[in-house]
Amino acid sequence: MDITATEVFPAQKLAARVEAVFTAPFDHFETRPADALDLTFDGIEGDFHGGVTRRSGGREPWYPRGTEIRNERQLTIIAPDELALIAQGMGLAEVKPEWIGANLLLAGLPNLSMLPAGTLLFFQNGVTLKIDGQNAPCKLSGRSIAENAKMPDHAAGSLLFPKVAKRLRGLTAWVEKPGRILAGEAVTVRVPEQWIYRA
Numbered sequence: 001m002d003i004t005a006t007e008v009f010p011a012q013k014l015a016a017r018v019e020a021v022f023t024a025p026f027d028h029f030e031t032r033p034a035d036a037l038d039l040t041f042d043g044i045e046g047d048f049h050g051g052v053t054r055r056s057g058g059r060e061p062w063y064p065r066g067t068e069i070r071n072e073r074q075l076t077i078i079a080p081d082e083l084a085l086i087a088q089g090m091g092l093a094e095v096k097p098e099w100i101g102a103n104l105l106l107a108g109l110p111n112l113s114m115l116p117a118g119t120l121l122f123f124q125n126g127v128t129l130k131i132d133g134q135n136a137p138c139k140l141s142g143r144s145i146a147e148n149a150k151m152p153d154h155a156a157g158s159l160l161f162p163k164v165a166k167r168l169r170g171l172t173a174w175v176e177k178p179g180r181i182l183a184g185e186a187v188t189v190r191v192p193e194q195w196i197y198r199a
Contacts, residue, residue, distance in 0.1 A: 014189040016109040024048035029101040037181040043074030072132040078170035079112035089164035122188040128177035137165035
């Protein structure tokens with residue numbers, strides 16, 4: 001194998017800002033606006049997606065459903081411009097962050113959903129989050145949109161969302177350094193070196 005033939009793209013340093021923060025009650029994935037996010041190594045305390053570990057589901061077919069695994073999905077991060085594209089694709093006036101369980105609305109960062117795994121988000125007040133990867137759109141979120149937007153056919157809405165929102169549904173992340181996140185904070189984004197692996 002000729003390693004010199006692999007094209008390596010350099011690391012980047014970008015900037016963003018927190019437009020809004022949201023939390024989910026312990027028993028439901030839909031979120032609600034919050035004044036701040038208080039983060040520990042478990043994620044957001046009392047949040048639906050909180051915890052150091054979680055149970056595997058349909059996203060992890062290599063494990064029996066319900067297997068305890070590390071929780072790399074402590075937070076969901078989305079962008080306002082991508083939400084607007086999803087709404088347009090679904091023929092809706094808007095799609096609210098709360099409807100799809102978002103915890104952070106980050107503005108000023110082009111193509112947020114395409115940030116690679118390993119990207120670090122350094123928040124002005126000291127929190128660090130690490131990106132695990134893209135958040136694949138699912139029918140559950142689609143049904144939530146259909147119900148909240150009062151679409152006439154909830155089943156059709158739940159099926160449309162995964163098609164329209166592919167690579168636009170944001171990112172999942174976990175807490176590398178705990179603390180408090182407030183709306184309006186500046187965020188420094190460190191994108192690692194990237195390459196395409198070929199055996």
